[in-house]
Amino acid sequence: MKFKKLSVVMAALLAASSLLAACGGKNETQSTPEAESTEATEQEPAEAESEDAGQEDAASGGEVTLELLLTKSEIVSIMEEIAAKFCEENPGVKIDVTSTGDGATVVRTRAASNELPDIMNTYPAEDFYKDMFRDGYFEDITDAEYLSKVNSTAMEMSNCDGNYYAVPMSLSTYGIYANMDVLGANGITETPSTWEELIADCETLKANGVTAFLLPNKDVGNVAQRFERTAGIINNDTYSEFKKIADGEMEAKDSPTLQTWCDYNEDLLNYTADDHMGMDYDIAAAEFSNGNGGFMLSGTWMLATVQKNNPDANVELFAFPHPRGETTKVPVNIDTSFSISSTCKDKEIGLKFLEFMTREDIAQMYCDADGNVSTIEGVEYSIPQHANMKTAVDEGNIFLTAVNFWPTGLREEIRDGCQMFLGDLDRDAFFESSQEAIETIYADN
Amino acid sequence: MGEKKKSGRSKRDRGRNGAFLLFTAPGFFLYSFFFIMPVIMGIYYSTTDWDGITKSYNFIGFDNYLKIFRTGQFTDALFFTIKYTVLLVVFTIVFGLGIAMLLNRKIKGRTFFRGIYFIPAVLSSLTVGLIFNKICYYIIPVIGKFLHIQAISQNPLADKNLAMWVILFVNLWQGLCIPTLLFLAGLQSVPTDLYDGAALDGASAWDIFRYITVPFILPVVSVVFVLTLKGGLMVFDYIKAMTEGGPGNTTRSVAMLIYKHGFTQNKYAFAIAEAIFMGLVVAAISAVQIYFTDKKKAV
Amino acid sequence: MVEGRKQNNVLTYILLVLGIMLIILPLYVTFVTAFKSDAQSSKSFFTLPIPIYLESFKEVLTNERYWKAFINTVYITAIVLAGNIIIMPSMSYAVARKMPTSMGYRLVYYFLLLGIFIPFQVKMMPLVKLLSALNMMNPTGLAILCISSSTCESVFLFVGYMGAIPPDMEEAAWIDGAGTLRTYSSVVFPLLKPMLATVLIKQGLWIWNDFMLPLITLNRGWQDWTLTLFQYNFQTEYSINYSLTFATFVASMLPLLIFYCFMQKSIIGGLTSGAVKS
Known part of the structure; x- marks a missing residue:
């Protein structure tokens, strides 16, 4: 009986929906003003014309809605605030902030359908985005005046064949976070500056029954990142070293970088939580923030998470000391940068938004919330937790992190072996899997 | 030619043919257009070097297919997937049937029990995976330590020997529901007088099961088999939510491998080639299965 | 005969109740975590949400x-x-x-x-x-x-x-x-x-x-x-x-659970x- 009723309802719904489907095209154009303008820009790909289309839209609809897609969840709230401010200053403009947890899939499908969001955060130093830049998915902003306000190192990093497609907002630096309250409670007042000091501090913490070093080894993405960043610290030019392995001039087991990576992890694993292999990054970050761990390897982006977890956490980021005692440089990467797509519904407003982001007060606002080192001129970087990192950047004691040079996919290929090693400390297996990973990926690229 | 009768029949058939064509057309069209056409496009991409983003790509023939076995990854993933699927199918049929028989007994609160046992089916597999991921970290170790069981006093998902079993458990936790109900339906199609007769004849419980229950539910078993087979061979959500294929690559299914190659390493065309190859393997297995069940039916 | 059947029923109940516990426990944890603050959860995941914490759920539903x-x-x-x-x-x-x-x-x-x-x-x-x-x-x-x-x-x-x-x-x-x-x-x-x-x-x-x-x-x-x-x-x-995470779990499965209860x-x-x- 109930079933019958249900089917009647369904049938009615279908009748309605088939009507919608029948007049497919019509329905689509009627539905939203957005769809209309997308069509307009698609039909007229030439820049000037589509700008006209955008203005027409603005004139007729009275309002333009641009989509701002964020693939970094931790900056959503601050970007919502900034977008609101932008809309306030630009009446008739609406910015819709969307975010996704699966950026890789979303950006790819949006690109495939030629419907990239109007504005989005990109990673201009990565091959994935460079390919898209070259293919014309994003607006070339080389001539934009406000780019002169961006730090030259950052500009260099986001250069793509002599052109620019993104405004880099911040640089992330990578190192070791120390929870100063935990260290202080155990009589340690300063962050260590050599590997020996670090191990000595870990020893102290361990003796006092404190988890010294948090290593979220279940999170294979985090394992991959740790490998990539620290391998880069051990040898700033891992590309050449691994190339030798790929070319058969060296075997993985003889690679100094891989050996050192194993050594230092063997050291650190003595001081980590028992369940490190079962720990995800978010859990480790929470434990660290709440004082259940002394050190954790991470980058400047983690500060926002730490403060969200525990506003009173007293943490400090310091450089990862070279495990073999050589000089240490800090790996940096472009953290957030914004681009506008070539299918942007209103490029003028899109460009205006990029300019807005580089305005001193806005960049300051962003920097304060984001925690990464700002690349915008005039922004005061006064985050005490990251003072060490600022010094490194100012002194030029930095290098662009390895992933930007490695052949595409190496990080994802090698990470399984890394994770296995962290679990079973089997060096031979690790070298074997690294050998295969390096050979395969270098052969592909 | 037996004019009259035949002409009536063929007239009916002609009328029927038109209607049947009409019945088949919409589904056939939708399926061809939104299912087969993308698949054909996919097959075409598998012969190129497309990375999934660039606007241009080159035709490279069957190179991607030749590369599938260049490393042991695909074989490893395939073996994992097959092992996982066999276990999933066996457990689904055994436990599904077992629970269905329990739920089919004339006991008080039968409707209540049936209601509860279906609840996991209404949840999304991703949510289920995420919930169990948290449970494995926060709760299982507490239980393990309390009971002094070494193996589960840490996150079992981190243990390369246990991780697959946890995923399998979670998959069954949710995946048993529908098969159980299908079995329950099958059990109710067994005429009760057959049971009563057998009981009077003094048949043992096993004999009753073997000679009365099994023949009646065989068609259900075959449906459950195909659906579970598909679920097992394509397993992705649970693994993505719980281990991402780890530790190392110990729980990496073919679907996870395809995801890794296509979406984290930008080897999209290569990933499709792997997916197509996987499809062929599955089709071969299923063809064998269908051949045998058809044979059985014919007997 | 009658006795045998009774015994079997006891076994049936035991098995079915065990199964229910396996089904309910994860759901129970999901629900109580959604209605506890993080501080409450970090003490124990199994306790009932007393006092009940509605903030997360409210945040999702609003x-x-x-x-x-x-x-x-x-x-x-x-x-x-x-x-x-x-x-x-x-x-x-x-x-x-x-x-x-x-x-x-x-x-x-x-x-x-x-x-x-x-x-x-x-x-x-x-x-x-x-x-x-x-x-x-x-x-x-x-x-x-x-x-x-x-x-x-x-x-x-x-x-x-x-x-x-x-x-x-x-x-x-x-x-x-x-x-x-x-x-x-x-x-x-x-x-x-x-x-x-x-x-x-x-x-x-x-x-x-x-x-x-x-x-x-x-x-x-x-x-x-x-x-x-x-x-x-x-x-x-x-x-x-966790509280908010589990609250979204609950919120996203709730409609179907309610529908299921009725249907x-x-x-x-x-x-x-x-x-x-x-």
């Missing part, structure tokens, strides 16, 4: 995105189920009856079966291109896509079921002068109902809970999100907050009324 996602999900599911009701049984009827004599229909059947074995990834990116070219990257488009994708499995189930229904009754209807359409609607369709229930429940649950298809087609803004997308995106944003009898009844008869 989010307009949640309600929009809910409406989208209902909309998509309804269209897909309606499409399944109209298209699949009639198509399966034609295929099942013509298959023995017509090579063409046999080919159609195998052509459909093929779909069951094609991994999703093969068609994923082409699908995106196709849908966007047709301007179908929206809930309605997704619903049509889902109907198409459900064809193979639905037809497989219906045809298998049809095979067990002897054509006698249709013959009788024909002799009584009913046309094919009448025969179908008054004789065949009612006979297919038990299987229809199974198919609808299976497809309905799939659509409601699917993640991958919405992720690739409905990622142009929260206005299009389904509940799974809402839950996923919301949860990645607040992954460090439980017809759902279980529909499924067990002989979904598969030999």
Whole structure:
């Protein structure tokens, strides 16, 4: 009986929906003003014309809605605030902030359908985005005046064949976070500056029954990142070293970088939580923030998470000391940068938004919330937790992190072996899997 | 030619043919257009070097297919997937049937029990995976330590020997529901007088099961088999939510491998080639299965 | 005899209750965690939420995105189920009856079966291109896509079921002068109902809970999100907050749980009324 009723309802719904489907095209154009303008820009790909289309839209609809897609969840709230401010200053403009947890899939499908969001955060130093830049998915902003306000190192990093497609907002630096309250409670007042000091501090913490070093080894993405960043610290030019392995001039087991990576992890694993292999990054970050761990390897982006977890956490980021005692440089990467797509519904407003982001007060606002080192001129970087990192950047004691040079996919290929090693400390297996990973990926690229 | 009768029949058939064509057309069209056409496009991409983003790509023939076995990854993933699927199918049929028989007994609160046992089916597999991921970290170790069981006093998902079993458990936790109900339906199609007769004849419980229950539910078993087979061979959500294929690559299914190659390493065309190859393997297995069940039916 | 049966029933109860505990425990933890603050949870995950903490749940339920996602999900599911009701049984009827004599229909059947074995990834990116070219990257488009994708499995189930229904009754209807359409609607369709229930429940649950298809087609803004997308995106944003994370779990499964509570009898009844008869 109930079933019958249900089917009647369904049938009615279908009748309605088939009507919608029948007049497919019509329905689509009627539905939203957005769809209309997308069509307009698609039909007229030439820049000037589509700008006209955008203005027409603005004139007729009275309002333009641009989509701002964020693939970094931790900056959503601050970007919502900034977008609101932008809309306030630009009446008739609406910015819709969307975010996704699966950026890789979303950006790819949006690109495939030629419907990239109007504005989005990109990673201009990565091959994935460079390919898209070259293919014309994003607006070339080389001539934009406000780019002169961006730090030259950052500009260099986001250069793509002599052109620019993104405004880099911040640089992330990578190192070791120390929870100063935990260290202080155990009589340690300063962050260590050599590997020996670090191990000595870990020893102290361990003796006092404190988890010294948090290593979220279940999170294979985090394992991959740790490998990539620290391998880069051990040898700033891992590309050449691994190339030798790929070319058969060296075997993985003889690679100094891989050996050192194993050594230092063997050291650190003595001081980590028992369940490190079962720990995800978010859990480790929470434990660290709440004082259940002394050190954790991470980058400047983690500060926002730490403060969200525990506003009173007293943490400090310091450089990862070279495990073999050589000089240490800090790996940096472009953290957030914004681009506008070539299918942007209103490029003028899109460009205006990029300019807005580089305005001193806005960049300051962003920097304060984001925690990464700002690349915008005039922004005061006064985050005490990251003072060490600022010094490194100012002194030029930095290098662009390895992933930007490695052949595409190496990080994802090698990470399984890394994770296995962290679990079973089997060096031979690790070298074997690294050998295969390096050979395969270098052969592909 | 037996004019009259035949002409009536063929007239009916002609009328029927038109209607049947009409019945088949919409589904056939939708399926061809939104299912087969993308698949054909996919097959075409598998012969190129497309990375999934660039606007241009080159035709490279069957190179991607030749590369599938260049490393042991695909074989490893395939073996994992097959092992996982066999276990999933066996457990689904055994436990599904077992629970269905329990739920089919004339006991008080039968409707209540049936209601509860279906609840996991209404949840999304991703949510289920995420919930169990948290449970494995926060709760299982507490239980393990309390009971002094070494193996589960840490996150079992981190243990390369246990991780697959946890995923399998979670998959069954949710995946048993529908098969159980299908079995329950099958059990109710067994005429009760057959049971009563057998009981009077003094048949043992096993004999009753073997000679009365099994023949009646065989068609259900075959449906459950195909659906579970598909679920097992394509397993992705649970693994993505719980281990991402780890530790190392110990729980990496073919679907996870395809995801890794296509979406984290930008080897999209290569990933499709792997997916197509996987499809062929599955089709071969299923063809064998269908051949045998058809044979059985014919007997 | 009587005694033996009683003992067995005790065993039955024990086993069933054990099973229920396995089913309920994770759900219990999910629910209580959603209604406890993080501080409460970190003390123990098993205790009841006393005092009850409603902030997380309120935060989810007062989010307009949640309600929009809910409406989208209902909309998509309804269209897909309606499409399944109209298209699949009639198509399966034609295929099942013509298959023995017509090579063409046999080919159609195998052509459909093929779909069951094609991994999703093969068609994923082409699908995106196709849908966007047709301007179908929206809930309605997704619903049509889902109907198409459900064809193979639905037809497989219906045809298998049809095979067990002897054509006698249709013959009788024909002799009584009913046309094919009448025969179908008054004789065949009612006979297919038990299987229809199974198919609808299976497809309905799939659509409601699917993640991958919405992720690739409905990622142009929260206005299009389904509940799974809402839950996923919301949860990645607040992954460090268990209370909020579990509250989104609860919120995204609640509608279906409530629906199930009300419809439980017809759902279980529909499924067990002989979904598969030999």
